[in-house]
Amino acid sequence: MTMPGKPFTSVWTRERKERREQGLSRDQIVRAALDLLDEEGLDALSMRKLGARIGAGATSLYWHVANKDELLELVMDEIYGEVRTPADASWRETAGAVAWGLRGAILAHPWCVGLVGVLPSIGPNALTMSDRLLKACKRAGFQGIDIDFAVSAVIAYTLGAATPEAAWRSVVSRSGASPCDAQTDMVPTIERLAAGYPDLLETYREYSSHNYDPLTARQVAFDYGLLALLDGLDARPGRQEVKEHEGTSRTETTRMTEKSRTPERSSMPERSRMPRTRP
């Protein structure tokens, strides 16, 4: 019975006003906010500071933006816009470009860690990115709902890998030390924390024994996981090899409907199963 409560809202779900050219503009506000965020971080962004920076009163901003969350949605879409994706590349190439691009964008704006994946990502830039990746998956022969699954998996891995790394980087940059030095400074702390976990400690030592700087090390780690994921997706059953010509429509209503989608092998342990509410 859909009682109202607090319906879903987003900048992108209401049409904007903005007719005049003079004075403030939404774009100007978003740009200034992005600058401020890049320079001073998320905590430093207040409507008053932002207003002052563009020579306007704090509450003037509320004409162009409904509230602070909307502003942040706009800024986030700007960040998604930084992800460059080739238009008609192979599926692996596109997936790699999206993953590396998204990771790069997040790392370039580490203050966004608490926002990415949390605010709804339905702005034009976010959609364009998803669309590119989706087209690539389609070209790669994924069928029906599996297209969405593949897209989601690549994005999920990327977000989950980039977020903690960006968070780490921003505490490092706040400390004023270089990543290498920060890593070195952390050694005694980590040794103490991991004291009760010999394997953890061993792997940590292994990790830091190489002379790579931590930035490169995380890069290699990201590559490793991404390759594994793409390989795994490539090997999923139910795909259809598509050369260059689209079509060859084998009617695939996917396993989800027909056989109630019990995968041939599931990673799901018993206790995690959730109730399937809808018949």
Place this chain on the structure above:
Amino acid sequence: MTMPGKPFTSVWTRERKERREQGLSRDQIVRAALDLLDEEGLDALSMRKLGARIGAGATSLYWHVANKDELLELVMDEIYGEVRTPADASWRETAGAVAWGLRGAILAHPWCVGLVGVLPSIGPNALTMSDRLLKACKRAGFQGIDIDFAVSAVIAYTLGAATPEAAWRSVVSRSGASPCDAQTDMVPTIERLAAGYPDLLETYREYSSHNYDPLTARQVAFDYGLLALLDGLDARPGRQEVKEHEGTSRTETTRMTEKSRTPERSSMPERSRMPRTRP
């Protein structure tokens, strides 16, 4: 030259005081905070409210906890503690348990979306979880630094998949509608947003054409990606089959040092390469 700036701090990097038994205790505060968060969400947690809830003044809490961030770190570790992992199961079983368990914990406390992966996860429960997964990877024959890579990949995928889903669920629950109804209500909005993206729209329709409830659908999606990732990790080269006996120490200083770790195949596009600062 490691100038101080603002050194890394965390609840777990300083030893706690707490001697007496009477009055407030840190555990009590953390429990109350968790309750409050579960009931009313992240925005509703203020030190004053929390104090009032346990019959204490707001500033009394600061004796037991250095600041709000520390409190949140403690609460987050409580959540990691909800992830049940089998002690000596196979690598796939353990990875599945960690992934599904972590996902479940995040979904059970959707307010944590902006915190997980952002606050340092170095509490005892977080470490125990990592350690379990790490041991499993080791048993599975991953070598040297690859152990860490595999662990990181599984955690990254899980965080990245669970976070947006939890965020979605919390806007749904705020709207007061059931997930199914919310999904239905969103249809026109999404149709309009995705108007310029025919493929996106088609996949969305495909997605919602099945009669599964959205909760189950995301579950299946998670399973799909996780299986792909685990398969891909299984197929990584450089692993060593280990039966039950540990040992057989083939000296594996891993590729990272020796051959400067240029993987046989990389997902990294040219433009994403970052400077390798350390020689």
Place this chain on the structure above:
DNA sequence: GGTAGACTCGCACACTGTACGACAGTCTCG
């Protein structure tokens, strides 16, 4: 000239995290 809308902004409100210092209870040592 008048009026309707597009904007800007000062004020005010309720609320935040937390530094500080005053106070009370309890433990330890002489």
Place this chain on the structure above:
DNA sequence: CGAGACTGTCGTACAGTGTGCGAGTCTACC
């Protein structure tokens, strides 16, 4: 027993926050 010292609580205060409201200004068009 008495004197500190330490543990723990809390009221007050400060500097800030997001943003609702209404009064004001500017511009375009009838």
